[in-house]
Amino acid sequence: MQGNGLENTGRAPAVLTARRAGLVGCTHCGKVHARGRERCARCGARLESRDERSLQRVWAWWFAGLVVYVPANLYPMLVTTMLGSTSQSTIMGGVIDLMHHGSYGVATIVFVASICIPVGKFLAIAYLALSIRHRVSMSAHGRQVLFEAVEFIGRWSMIDVFVVAILSSLVQLDFAASIHPGIAAVSFALSVAFTMLSAQSFDPRLIWDASEEDAA
Amino acid sequence: MSMIPDSAATPTPVAERETDGLFACPACDALMQAHEVAAGETARCPRCGERLEAPRRDAMTRIIMLALAALILMVAAIFFPFLEVGVAGRSNRASLLDTVTAFSSGLTAPLTFAMAALIVILPVIRFVSLIYVLGPMAAGRPPARHAWRVFRLVEALRPWAMAEVFIVGVAVALVKVAGLAQVSLGPAFWAFVALVIVTVLKDNFMCRVTVWKTLDARRQS
Incomplete structure (x- = not known):
């Protein structure tokens, strides 16, 4: 074969x-x-x-994930109090802070995990779901690999939520420095969970059915 | 595994007994003639390349050992100090439980449960369930009660047990804190690192089709 x-x-x-x-x-x-x-x-x-309602569930979780992803980017992820002054940072703000400190490697990890992977996942799942009903240029094999990648990589977006949890439990030094979690941590965690559920709802057998119909 | 030529495209009703020698790829539904896969070999779907079956010698025993090791390491990771941070003479020590309960105030409270589940509870459920399902298999005994249901749970929880994601989060957090305070790593940190390595090894040995086949064979014997 x-x-x-x-x-x-x-x-x-x-x-x-x-x-x-x-x-x-x-x-x-x-x-x-x-x-x-x-x-x-x-x-x-x-x-x-074939799971007939697979696509419906995929889109439902996809939209739910997208809806909570918006506040995750707009509201603060971390609330830092240092020597009496309070500052709030969003996901992107955290990445920029890390770059100012010169930690480019870690800034890249956070940027990839919190921005590239979630956005890429939304695009990839939408593309896969659309490819079932519409003819696309990517081969069935390519789409299978894309699907496996989405399933494998999705959970790694949780990194930023864990970072917030560790920082806020560790940095509790009264006046000198203290860190508290912001509301964006919750919506970001929900967004990751919803997109994971969206990917899990997808039935990859539909990819191959669609490509056979194209070939016929 | 070898594929069946598409000569019989018209669906015909098949008796239950006739489907015994067949295997359908879970990812693309290609129908195959099932072959015995030898230990150490990996069977892939000829159409989509999905890893179908990869039995390993003594895999059951190894998985049980690794799951036991992981359970012990988890206990150590929970009760020993995890990280300690100090600045200007003040210091704060955080255990894994403090990390889990970091979100316990205000609107972020529900996240506490999620954190506890992702980092501690779900991994522990997976280790215990695996020992429960594979223990009798390794000992050559018939399957435990509800072994099927329990193993389905193990598989369903797989993406949600996020110990290895957590450890990368710890690394990132350490770099962030290093600029503003002195950080030292506690024994629980190293226990957790070991736990992650053990978990990854264990998941590499595991092949769910082999486990299902073994459960099935033991039930009938």
């Missing part, structure tokens, strides 16, 4: 899927069952030939 010519790279070869054979495969353990069975005989997971 590997060598199907360069002209063919965007198209998956016609393959017998469990669905086309009138069967249903378990997405947890791979066991194949006759249609109509509700739960997998091996692992007990719910069986669905």
Whole structure:
């Protein structure tokens, strides 16, 4: 199945899927069952030939994530009190502070984890969901890799929330310096959780179905 | 695994017994003839490249050992001092529990529960459940009661147990604080680092299809 010519790279070869054979495969353990069975005989997971409401759930979580992502960027993540004066910093403000201190490496980590990954995730999930109904240029294989990347990388956005938690428990030195969490920490954590749920709701088998329809 | 040529495109009803030798890729639904995969080999889906099965020799025993080690390290990480920060003669010591409860005041209070779950509770549930499911497997005994439900829980919790994300957060926080105060690392910090390494090793050994197959085989015998 590997060598199907360069002209063919965007198209998956016609393959017998469990669905086309009138069967249903378990997405947890791979066991194949006759249609109509509700739960997998091996692992007990719910069986669905294709999750018809998958896309609806993807978009619902996607919008929920987007809605809470806006305040996460506008409101302060950290409230710092040093020698009596209080300053608040947002996600982007925190990155700029780190750059002023000369910690470019850490600034990059925070920038990637809190801004690049969430934005990239919103775009990637939307692209994957749209590619089911509309013809796109990326091959099914490319989209599968993109989906795996989104699933793998999503949880790493939590870094900034953990940083806020550690800083506010550690830096409690009365007058000299104290740090408290801002409300943006909550909405950012929710945004990460919602986009993780959005990615988990996506049924990757739909990618391959769509690419076969294109090829046919 | 080898794919089946698409000659029988018309759906025909199949009896339960006939589907035993088949395997469907969880990612792309390609139907395959199931083969025995030898220990040390990795079976990938010929269509989408998804890792289907990767049994490892003595994997069950190793996973149990690693999960036990992780549990012990978690206890150490919770009760020993985690980090200590000092400036101008004052110092403050934070344990892992202080970190978890950092959000406990005002509007950010709900985040306390989330933090406790992501860093401590969910990882602990996963370790205990794995020992519960794989213990009888490694000992060659029939599966424990509800082993199926428990292992499904282990798999569902996988993305939500964020110990390794937390440790990167600690590193970033240390750099931020280093500019304004003296920081020293406590024994709990090193316990947690070890915990992360053990968790990653354990997840590398684990192959869920192999576990499901073993559970299934033990039930029937």
